[in-house]
Amino acid sequence: MGIRAAYVHIPFCEHICYYCDFNKVFLKNQPVDEYLDALEREIELTLKQYPTDHLETIFIGGGTPTALNEPQMQRLMEIIQKHLLPLTGDDLEYTVESNPDGVSEEKLDIMKAGGVNRVSFGVQSFDDGLLERIGRTHREAKVAQTLDAAAKRFDNISVDLMFGLPNQTLDQVRYDVSRALQLPITHISSYSLILEPHTVFAIQERKGKLPLPTQDLEAEMYQVMIDTIEAGGYAQYEISNFAQTGKESRHNRVYWENDEYYGFGAGSHSYINQTRRANIAPIPHYIKAEGLPVRKETPLTNVERMEEEMFLGLRMKDGVSLERFQTKYGVAFEDVFGDVMKRLLPNGLVEQTETHIRLTPAGVPLANEVFAEFIGEAQVQ
Incomplete structure (x- = not known):
């Protein structure tokens, strides 16, 4: 079976969340246009060296892809249209990760015109106080407004929720799920907080300043999420993911089925020819790379x-x-x-x-x- 999926990494954020360890930088004063040029160059070189005859999914993640301004988003769409969309068919799943407060209606229109047919929103919670404590800048009212605009353009919308957060209560988890189920969505991802090294939360935890739920309470939160989401008509098809019938994430399934995929962009990972590859992460080094910007290759037995x-x-x-x-x-x-x-x-x-x-x-x-x-x-x- 050929390479089925392509992941495209946009490492720019307008703010840094306290739990995030993905390869990302503040957007301000970053060489975004040069990065997009380097991204296109990597895609071209990779497809020449490792061609595929059919892509089933494209996923643009980050960072925050919707941190790009409208002309930059248009340029990104054109890169995908030129190099990746010709490899796809009518069954394509094409997702863009978005922030509820970072996507204008014009950006949604650009994405729609570019062939995107699925949008994933990093909601995390609907509790304004909790959102502030984890470093998110959007608030509950903005989520509803943004998803209403998205639903006018897309019929496949996912939201991310988190549990096991500092000072989070079981009632807050129940509210988050019930509120999500009122929105025009088809998919929910629910993740527990993982303390990754070098994040704000990891530093606070080492200093004894991160009041996390007990393991028993976190387990109860997880079970409440499962029970409530399934009662709302969504089937749990993976440990952290729930979907309406036919709306499961096909891109993530490529990972779970251990099939091969492209990873484009600074710090992205790929799995090609039974070899896992990690790209150069620092953006200036990625932009200046000659040939494929691969930092590490790990052939698998x-x-x-x-x-x-x-x-x-x-x-x-x-x-x-x-x-x-x-x-x-x-x-x-x-x-x-x-x-x-x-x-x-x-x-x-x-x-x-x-x-x-x-x-x-x-x-x-x-x-x-x-x-x-x-x-x-x-x-x-």
Whole structure:
């Protein structure tokens, strides 16, 4: 199977959220136009060296893609239209990440005209006080206004919500979910706070100044999210993702199915020819790079690929397809991970059907522990 997906990174933000560790910089005084030139150059070189015959998804993320002004957004759309859209078909999923307070109606029109058919909004919460505490600049009223404008142009809209935030309460989580379900959306991603190194929150935590919920309360928040979102008509199809029927994120599924994808832009990652690649992250160095701006290449062995197949694929509610595993790696799942399953099955954290290996409801909250069981355990002759 050829490369199915393309991720395009726009590393500019108008503000920096306290929890974010993605490759990003303040927008002011940045060489945005030069960056877009370098981005186009990377796309051209990559497609020449690693061609594909059909892209199923394009995802523009960041940073904050909608931090670009209107002419810059138009230029970005033209780059995609010239180099990537010719590789797609009628089944394309084309997403742009957006901030509720950073996208004008003109930008939405530019995106729509450029072929975008899905928009993802980083809402995180509807509590104005909590939004301020995590470094977000939008407020609840702006979310409704922006999503109303987006819904006039797009029929596939996702929102991100967060839980496990400093001083967050269970009632706030309930309100966030119930409020999201009132909006014209088709998809919800719900993520717990992860303290990444070098973020504002990580620094505060080291100083003992970050009042986080207990593990038990965070687990309760997660369960409340699951129950409330599913009661609202959305199916949980992955550990952190819920969708109306037919509106699952096809781009993210490429990652979870451990298939190959392009990653364009400063600091982006790609998976091509069984090799994971990381791009140069500093923007000036990315712009000046001669040839492909790759900083690191990590070829994967067949064993490493099979292990990744498990800890990525088990994130999905359907789990890992036994038939697909054998087709992809030329060996039966039982011959590789049979001993692991003998240990896991009695614990009730995973189950094996005729077609799949998947987490049980009891296994979902302990997913990371299950994933770890597959690392270094492949039995290959």
